[in-house]
Structures are given as C-alpha cells and as structure tokens.
Amino acid sequence: xxxxxxxxxxxxILCGGSGxxxxxxxxxxxxxxxxxxxxxxxxxxxxxxxRVTNSNxxxxxxxxxxxxxxxxxxxxxxxxxxxADILLEPARRDSAAAVAIAALHAAAHQPDALxxxxxxxxxxxxxxxxxxxxxxxxxxxxxxxxxxxGIMPTSPATAYGYIQPGDPLPGAAGQAGAxxxxxxxxxxxAARAEGLIAEGALWxxxxxxxxxxxxxxxxxxxxxxxxxxxxxxLSAAVRDLDFLRLDTDAFLASPQISLDYAVMExxxxxxxxxxxxxxxxxxxxxxxxxxxxxxxxxxxxxxxxALQGTRNSLVHSEGELLTTVVGLDDVVVVATSDAVxxxxxxxxxxxxxxxxxxxARSEPEADAHRLMYRPWGSYQRIDIGSRFQVKRITxxxxxxxxxxxxxxxxxxxxxxxxxxxxxxxxxxxLVHENEAIYLPIGxxxxxxxxGKIPLELIEVQVGSYTGEDDIxxxxxxxxx
Amino acid sequence: xxxxxxxxxxxxILCGGSGxxxxxxxxxxxxxxxxxxxxxxxxxxxxxxxRVTNSNxxxxxxxxxxxxxxxxxxxxxxxxxxxADILLEPARRDSAAAVAIAALHAAAHQPDALxxxxxxxxxxxxxxxxxxxxxxxxxxxxxxxxxxxGIMPTSPATAYGYIQPGDPLPGAAGQAGAxxxxxxxxxxxAARAEGLIAEGALWxxxxxxxxxxxxxxxxxxxxxxxxxxxxxxLSAAVRDLDFLRLDTDAFLASPQISLDYAVMExxxxxxxxxxxxxxxxxxxxxxxxxxxxxxxxxxxxxxxxALQGTRNSLVHSEGELLTTVVGLDDVVVVATSDAVxxxxxxxxxxxxxxxxxxxARSEPEADAHRLMYRPWGSYQRIDIGSRFQVKRITxxxxxxxxxxxxxxxxxxxxxxxxxxxxxxxxxxxLVHENEAIYLPIGxxxxxxxxGKIPLELIEVQVGSYTGEDDIxxxxxxxxx
Numbered sequence: 001x002x003x004x005x006x007x008x009x010x011x012x013i014l015c016g017g018s019g020x021x022x023x024x025x026x027x028x029x030x031x032x033x034x035x036x037x038x039x040x041x042x043x044x045x046x047x048x049x050x051r052v053t054n055s056n057x058x059x060x061x062x063x064x065x066x067x068x069x070x071x072x073x074x075x076x077x078x079x080x081x082x083x084a085d086i087l088l089e090p091a092r093r094d095s096a097a098a099v100a101i102a103a104l105h106a107a108a109h110q111p112d113a114l115x116x117x118x119x120x121x122x123x124x125x126x127x128x129x130x131x132x133x134x135x136x137x138x139x140x141x142x143x144x145x146x147x148x149x150g151i152m153p154t155s156p157a158t159a160y161g162y163i164q165p166g167d168p169l170p171g172a173a174g175q176a177g178a179x180x181x182x183x184x185x186x187x188x189x190a191a192r193a194e195g196l197i198a199e200g201a202l203w204x205x206x207x208x209x210x211x212x213x214x215x216x217x218x219x220x221x222x223x224x225x226x227x228x229x230x231x232x233x234l235s236a237a238v239r240d241l242d243f244l245r246l247d248t249d250a251f252l253a254s255p256q257i258s259l260d261y262a263v264m265e266x267x268x269x270x271x272x273x274x275x276x277x278x279x280x281x282x283x284x285x286x287x288x289x290x291x292x293x294x295x296x297x298x299x300x301x302x303x304x305x306a307l308q309g310t311r312n313s314l315v316h317s318e319g320e321l322l323t324t325v326v327g328l329d330d331v332v333v334v335a336t337s338d339a340v341x342x343x344x345x346x347x348x349x350x351x352x353x354x355x356x357x358x359x360a361r362s363e364p365e366a367d368a369h370r371l372m373y374r375p376w377g378s379y380q381r382i383d384i385g386s387r388f389q390v391k392r393i394t395x396x397x398x399x400x401x402x403x404x405x406x407x408x409x410x411x412x413x414x415x416x417x418x419x420x421x422x423x424x425x426x427x428x429x430l431v432h433e434n435e436a437i438y439l440p441i442g443x444x445x446x447x448x449x450x451g452k453i454p455l456e457l458i459e460v461q462v463g464s465y466t467g468e469d470d471i472x473x474x475x476x477x478x479x480x
Numbered sequence: 481x482x483x484x485x486x487x488x489x490x491x492x493i494l495c496g497g498s499g500x501x502x503x504x505x506x507x508x509x510x511x512x513x514x515x516x517x518x519x520x521x522x523x524x525x526x527x528x529x530x531r532v533t534n535s536n537x538x539x540x541x542x543x544x545x546x547x548x549x550x551x552x553x554x555x556x557x558x559x560x561x562x563x564a565d566i567l568l569e570p571a572r573r574d575s576a577a578a579v580a581i582a583a584l585h586a587a588a589h590q591p592d593a594l595x596x597x598x599x600x601x602x603x604x605x606x607x608x609x610x611x612x613x614x615x616x617x618x619x620x621x622x623x624x625x626x627x628x629x630g631i632m633p634t635s636p637a638t639a640y641g642y643i644q645p646g647d648p649l650p651g652a653a654g655q656a657g658a659x660x661x662x663x664x665x666x667x668x669x670a671a672r673a674e675g676l677i678a679e680g681a682l683w684x685x686x687x688x689x690x691x692x693x694x695x696x697x698x699x700x701x702x703x704x705x706x707x708x709x710x711x712x713x714l715s716a717a718v719r720d721l722d723f724l725r726l727d728t729d730a731f732l733a734s735p736q737i738s739l740d741y742a743v744m745e746x747x748x749x750x751x752x753x754x755x756x757x758x759x760x761x762x763x764x765x766x767x768x769x770x771x772x773x774x775x776x777x778x779x780x781x782x783x784x785x786a787l788q789g790t791r792n793s794l795v796h797s798e799g800e801l802l803t804t805v806v807g808l809d810d811v812v813v814v815a816t817s818d819a820v821x822x823x824x825x826x827x828x829x830x831x832x833x834x835x836x837x838x839x840a841r842s843e844p845e846a847d848a849h850r851l852m853y854r855p856w857g858s859y860q861r862i863d864i865g866s867r868f869q870v871k872r873i874t875x876x877x878x879x880x881x882x883x884x885x886x887x888x889x890x891x892x893x894x895x896x897x898x899x900x901x902x903x904x905x906x907x908x909x910l911v912h913e914n915e916a917i918y919l920p921i922g923x924x925x926x927x928x929x930x931g932k933i934p935l936e937l938i939e940v941q942v943g944s945y946t947g948e949d950d951i952x953x954x955x956x957x958x959x960x
Contacts, residue, residue, distance in 0.1 A: 327827025347807025
C-alpha cells in the first residue's frame with residue numbers, strides 16, 4: 001500500500017520491556033510479554049498482536065523490540081499465525097524514541113497515517129470494548145488530537161499514572177466520549193490516589209492513537225533530539241533476515257525518555273477517551289492475580305499445584321514441578337525449573353530489588369532462563385557435574401545450527417525424536433531416532449534438522465570445561 | 481561378648497519413621513532421619529549413631545529399621561565410619577514391638593543387659609550433656625527402673641507428651657536427679673501446656689534406658705501379645721546379606737502400639753531424669769527452625785537462598801535450585817528438584833494432611849524422591865519426554881546392578897566419570913569416561929563398577945514405554 005492513502009490504523013506494538021518484577025518466570029532472556037501468564041496458551045504479546053488483526057480496520061502491524069528478543073518475536077508471531085514488520089532497537093531508550101520511529105515508519109507510506117501504540121505486556125479483558133474504543137479514538141486522532149485511553153480506576157492503584165480529563169472534544173470524537181486532557185499526574189501515594197479517583201481521574205494506560213504527522217510535529221517542537229535520533233537510525237537501518245535493524249550509533253544518540261515526559265505533558269493536543277474494560281499492565285505478580293481467573297477461595301493457579309487452607313493467592317508452577325501451599329493467605333509462589341519466588345501479593349513490587357541483588361551476586365538465574373531460545377530452536381540444561389553437562393536440544397524443521405567446534409569438550413548426541421543431519425569434519429550422516437553419534441574434541445561439526453517435525457536430541461558433553469563460550473563459530477546462517 | 485556380663489550399654493536406634501510432616505524433603509522413600517536437616521553434613525540418624533560410639537560406655541549399636549530403608553541405613557553408617565547390627569521390620573508396628581525385639585536381642589547375650597532406646601530423628605544440642613544424662617540414668621536402670629529422659633520445656637509445646645515427676649528415686653540415681661514418674665500425660669492444648677509447665681512437668685523425649693530383663697518382665701505383664709510376636713519374629717529371623725530380617729508373619733501378629741501406651745503408662749517402675757539440653761523431635765518444619773542456626777534476622781537457610789525483607793523464616797533449597805523470599809515473615813519454604821512447599825512455621829503440622837491429599841491424587845511426589853537409592857548406588861531422572869527418559873546413574877565402587885532386560889526400550893549409556901564393565905548378551909566390555917555403549921531392545925545386560933571411584937553415567941532410554949516396571953531381572957546379587 002506504498003503511497004496509498006487509507007483510513008487503516010497502523011498498529012505498533014512496543015515489545016522492549018524486561019519485566020523483572022515478574023521474575024523468575026520473566027527474565028531478561030525471556031521477558032514477561034512472551035510468557036503465557038494471564039492466559040494459559042498465549043503470551044500477552046500474542047494476545048496484543050491478535051487484537052489488531054481485523055484487516056478492515058488495521059494495516060499490517062509493526063513490532064518494535066530488542067535485538068535479543070527478535071527470534072522470540074518471530075517465533076511467537078509464526079506460532080499464532082500472524083505477520084508483522086519487526087524493527088530492532090539496539091538498546092533501551094524508553095517509549096519516546098520507539099514512538100518516533102513508529103511514526104516515521106508509518107509516515108514513509110502515508111504522512112497522515114493513523115498510528116496506534118500498544119504495549120505488548122498489557123492485559124485487556126474485553127477485546128470488543130477495546131476495538132470500539134480504538135474506533136472512537138480514531139475520530140479524535142483524525143481531527144489532530146493525540147488520543148490516549150484512560151482506564152476508569154477500579155482501585156486506588158499507586159502503580160499507575162493518572163489523567164485528569166477536562167472538557168469534551170468538539171465534534172464526533174467528543175460525542176463518542178473523548179475529552180481534552182487537563183493534566184497528566186505522576187504515580188500517587190495511596191491517599192492521593194483516593195482523592196484523584198474522587199475527582200474523576202483515569203489511569204494512564206499508555207495506549208496512544210494519533211496521526212503520524214501530528215506526533216512528528218509535536219516531537220519536532222518538544223523532543224527534537226529524540227526525533228533526530230529516530231530519523232537517523234531509521235534511515236540508516238539495514239535489513240537482516242526478516243528484521244529491520246535500526247542503526248546503533250544513531251539510535252544511541254536519543255535521550256532515554258518516555259513519550260509522556262517527552263511530549264504528552266507538554267503538548268496541547270492531548271485527549272483522552274475514558275474506558276471501563278478490565279485492564280492491567282501486569283506490573284507485579286499481585287496485579288496478575290487481580291486479572292487472573294480465581295477459584296472459590298480466590299486462588300489463581302497455573303501448572304501442577306496443590307493447596308490446603310490457602311486463600312487469595314497466586315501459585316504459578318512451571319514444567320513438571322509440583323508446588324504446594326499450606327495455611328497461608330495472600331501469597332505469591334512462582335516455581336520454575338531453576339528458581340523459586342515466594343512473596344505476598346502486596347509486596348511483589350520488591351521483586352525488582354531482589355533481582356538487582358541477584359545480579360550483584362552474579363547469580364545466573366537473575367537474567368537467564370534454563371530454557372534458552374535460539375533462532376534454530378531451543379536448548380535446556382538438564383544436568384551438570386564437575387566434568388560433564390547434559391542438554392536437551394530441540395531443532396525446528398529445516399533449521400541448522402552454526403558450523404562450530406569446541407576446544408574443551410567432546411559431545412555425544414542421542415536422537416530421541418525426528419532425524420538429524422550431522423556434519424563431522426568432512427562427513428555428513430543422517431542420525432535417526434534411537435541412534436547416537438560421537439563428536440570428538442576439536443572436530444568441526446554442524447547439526448541440521450532436514451525433516452518435517454522437530455528434532456529432539458540429548459547432548460552429553462564431557463570435558464574439562466563445558467561453558468557456552470567454548471563455541472567457536474565458523475559459519476552461521478543466522479549471522480551470529 | 482556372647483554370654484559375658486558387662487556394664488556396657490546396648491544402644492538401640494529406632495529408625496522406622498516416615499516423617500511425612502517434613503515433606504517434600506522427607507518422603508516415604510527417603511524419610512527425614514536420613515536427611516541433613518539440623519546439620520549441614522550429616523543426618524539425624526548419623527548424628528544419633530555417632531552419639532553412642534564411646535566404646536567405654538556403649539556396646540555395638542543395633543538399628544531397627546524398615547525393610548525399604550535397609551540400604552540407606554547401611555550406606556549412611558558406612559559413610560560415617562560406623563558399624564551396627566541392622567534388624568529389619570517387615571512392617572510398621574510402632575515402638576512397643578521394636579523395643580521388645582531390642583530387649584530380646586540384647587538379653588540373648590546377657591539377660592540383664594542395659595538397653596538404651598534412641599530415636600533416629602531427634603536432634604540433641606549438647607552431646608556431653610546427653611552422655612552425662614545416660615550415665616545418670618544407668619544408675620536407676622541397674623536398680624530396676626525403666627528410665628526416661630524428661631526435657632525441661634522451653635515453650636508450652638502442644639506437639640509433645642508430658643511427664644509429671646514425683647519423688648526422687650532412692651539411692652544414687654535419686655542423688656543424680658532421677659525421680660519417680662507420677663504420671664504420663666497426652667499432648668495437651670496450649671492452655672493446658674502452660675499449666676503443666678507451671679506444675680513442673682517435663683517433655684516426654686522417648687529415650688528409654690532399662691535392663692532387658694526388667695522391660696521383658698513388664699511386657700510379659702502389660703503387653704504379652706507384643707512380646708510373643710517379638711519373640712516369634714526374632715527366633716524365626718533370617719540373615720540376609722548384612723541384615724537380620726525378622727519373620728514377617730510372626731511380626732505382623734503384634735499389636736500396633738507405642739511403648740508409652742503398652743508399658744510406661746501401666747508400670748510402676750517408670751522413672752525420669754529431668755534434663756535441660758536443647759532437644760527436638762523435629763516433628764514439623766517449624767520445630768526444625770527452632771533448633772537451627774539463625775542469622776540476625778532470625779532466618780535459618782540451607783542451600784542456594786536469597787532473602788529480602790524476610791524474618792524468622794526457614795528456607796531449605798536443595799540441589800541447584802535458587803530459592804527466594806521477599807517481604808514475608810514466619811514462613812517455611814522447602815524447594816526440592818521436583819516439589820515445592822510453602823507454609824508458615826505455625827501451620828507446618830498440616831503438611832501431613834497435604835501429603836495425604838497428594839497420595840489420594842496419586843501424585844508420585846507424595847512418597848517417591850527423584851533421587852532413588854539402591855544397594856548398588858543411586859539414580860535420578862533428569863529429563864522425560866513422550867518416548868524417552870534420561871537418567872543420571874551412580875554406581876558404587878565394586879557394585880553391580882542386576883542382570884536384566886527391557887521389552888520396550890533401548891538404552892544409550894555415556895560414561896561421564898569412572899569406568900563401567902558392561903555385559904551385553906554374551907559380550908563383556910569396559911567403557912571408559914567419554915565413551916558410550918548401546919543396549920538394543922531385548923538384550924540381556926548388566927552394569928558393574930569394577931573400579932575404585934564411583935561410576936557416573938548418563939542413560940538415555942528410547943522406546944514406547946520407559947517405566948521402572950519394564951525391568952526383567954534375571955539375576956541379582958542383592959536378592960531382589
């Protein structure tokens with residue numbers, strides 16, 4: 001639709017968060033927006049992407065994400081049968097830079113394109129109400145307003161910023177409920193939150209809908225350094241496989257600032273549509289409990305869980321772990337294959353500090369998951385000893401690992417599902433289910449899944465050092 | 481020392497408990513007395529056995545344990561460099577039957593032998609004070625009293641029975657502090673416990689010291705069915721490797737009753753020595769917290785643990801798991817490789833009910849540990865999929881598994897430490913570190929560790945069924 005004028009809305013999903021307050025399920029290496037938390041079978045990123053698929057309303061979405069998350073984004077889109085442009089940020093620069101890039105990207109096709117900014121880690125409880133709200137906002141956006149969604153508060157939350165609405169907008173947008181923004185307010189304390197709600201203030205959701213030309217005008221005025229960095233990094237962007245990689249140096253020149261601080265608090269074009277559908281930014285485990293399905297005792301559980309004398313608690317148990325709680329109320333228990341968190345619904349915000357403490361202690365579980373995603377599939381350590389390590393490796397159909405060698409370990413591969421094509425030095429062989437192959441120390445080897453189903457194999461590494469950094473890559477289809 | 485008269489005390493360690501209230505660390509397959517809980521590097525069974533090694537005071541100890549625990553007992557004694565006679569009970573019949581057998585076993589050598597009954601799952605905080613108390617009790621025991629240790633209460637515990645002491649015993653025992661037992665009291669409620677303490681009552685520790693002929697007399701009078709079953713099962717006992725296996729049918733004829741109910745509450749020979757050393761029966765996780773070393777915040781931790789804003793809590797983390805607690809007081813968190821328990825110090829007694837619930841749901845974690853001990857070593861499942869399973873197997877030096885075959889799975893063994901002697905059908909070969917061997921479905925095979933260090937190997941099973949019951953044993957050195 002290059003150059004073509006259309007009323008379609010360009011959804012832009014901001015997907016760069018790290019979600020450390022939902023540790024240990026969410027970690028730097030696989031943050032919360034990619035984990036099935038509020039729903040059992042899809043992540044909030046997948047739910048967000050699915051929310052903007054109506055092609056009568058929405059153009060092809062754009063996802064802006066961190067470089068390290070690119071293969072996860074691609075994989076989760078493919079899993080959900082969705083397509084999107086994927087823009088890679090070389091670093092975190094908060095939302096203003098990402099929004100500027102999103103607006104420039106849309107404006108390249110149509111200067112007054114409507115752009116909808118969505119956060120990948122929000123939960124929306126009513127897709128129809130959300131769609132109706134977006135339609136209502138588009139009226140105001142077309143008229144030149146920077147529209148936001150203001151959520152009708154259900155509690156005096158101190159974790160959200162608030163918006164004080166003013167007079168109705170003129171015209172159709174105003175008739176649809178949209179109002180001028182009188183003021184953006186920082187996260188309040190509990191007493192102030194009560195007062196704000198009494199005054200009719202709304203939660204600042206972080207959803208925005210605007211014309212590209214309008215936001216770019218306001219950025220030129222209020223955040224020129226952000227805009228300049230965005231322009232430079234986008235025009236020097238390079239395509240890398242299916243991704244558009246923003247130029248690093250240009251991008252790093254942007255100030256690290258949110259759209260609220262950079263533009264919304266200064267512009268006179270801000271408007272808000274009050275909405276009342278269930279919504280959460282799942283900022284803490286306690287917030288997730290609030291939007292989760294609860295049983296008769298108020299417990300929200302996921303995975304293998306057994307409770308006794310326990311109420312109003314969130315228990316999240318991953319994999320095969322059996323997680324039990326006896327005689328406690330209002331607790332949060334999150335158990336993963338390598339780390340366990342126990343806290344209260346109220347104190348869950350302090351998990352961020354805990355993760356900082358773990359980083360300071362160099363605990364690997366602070367940021368890395370045991371299950372590691374790679375462009376070719378995933379691997380997971382299942383055992384480790386003083387001179388050995390065992391991994392389960394899954395390779396997607398058609399995928400291939402890098403051509404590599406190790407200086408300090410030999411490897412035994414036992415195929416337990418599918419078929420592997422294994423290159424060892426000059427020789428290529430097919431290894432089938434229930435067959436094994438040996439890779440001596442120093443051999444140059446490569447693993448490919450030539451088949452139509454995932455390949456699973458058990459790798460037993462034996463040697464004096466089995467760290468990830470003893471991988472000497474000789475060639476890699478993923479450009480690593 | 482057959483027939484020889486001696487003043488040596490015969491220690492008898494009762495080691496038959498299942499300890500479900502300390503689940504998930506303690507399970508039927510490996511109960512609490514065998515786990516390092518109060519101490520980091522030895523179990524309470526090992527600490528108990530070490531407490532009676534002074535050969536000037538004690539004869540060779542006898543351990544009475546369940547059949548299923550026999551290899552654990554032997555292994556833990558060997559680890560600690562200790563020796564003992566090991567008597568195997570075919571079923572649980574509570575303490576009266578075990579004490580009768582212990583007395584008969586000692587009386588066979590010397591009718592008036594002094595017998596000391598110790599529970600394997602108790603924690604004693606002062607070995608010297610314990611030794612002195614045993615010496616003091618032996619005075620009363622020689623004079624024909626059935627001596628018990630009465631612990632000076634440190635709190636109005638409702639988990640213990642109480643003993644009301646009366647007048648001092650006559651003679652040297654009385655001078656050493658021993659007193660007639662006025663009354664044994666059931667576990668009280670909290671208010672009653674306060675009253676009992678005010679009246680000078682003592683905790684009933686379950687330690688007994690008596691002459692074999694005295695307790696047998698009292699049993700003949702008050703518990704003849706128990707005594708008859710004990711006599712029959714001991715005289716028909718058979719030696720099996722290093723164990724003395726009591727006759728099953730004869731033993732099962734015994735009533736299931738404690739020594740307290742069967743004898744102590746009826747005899748007029750009961751006496752008690754008040755003692756004040758730290759002691760606990762570690763009946764719950766909360767009780768373990770009380771006798772554990774605590775940091776400045778009152779936290780007792782074991783394993784990889786990180787705490788923030790947490791006080792007066794017990795956190796026990798096994799293996800590689802990282803266990804964290806944020807913003808909670810008075811909690812108990814126990815994390816093992818396959819199950820997690822979160823409770824409070826106060827409500828920990830309800831864990832027993834939880835385990836019953838898990839059994840009713842047929843959850844394997846209710847009773848079985850992931851790490852399974854066998855006479856030849858141990859194994860641990862490290863991964864499982866739809867058509868495969870991976871185990872880490874450790875074989876002791878000189879040990880050998882049964883000659884066996886499987887109908888539904890092939891196995892790949894990769895040796896990661898030590899040397900294996902592997903028999904596959906007619907062929908025997910040595911497999912060294914970093915070598916692998918394949919065992920096709922249906923082959924008759926056997927694994928031996930011919931070396932001087934433990935053998936560790938990774939076993940990858942591939943097949944349509946990988947359950948433990950697909951082991952067809954053709955020959956077994958351990959008579960299984």
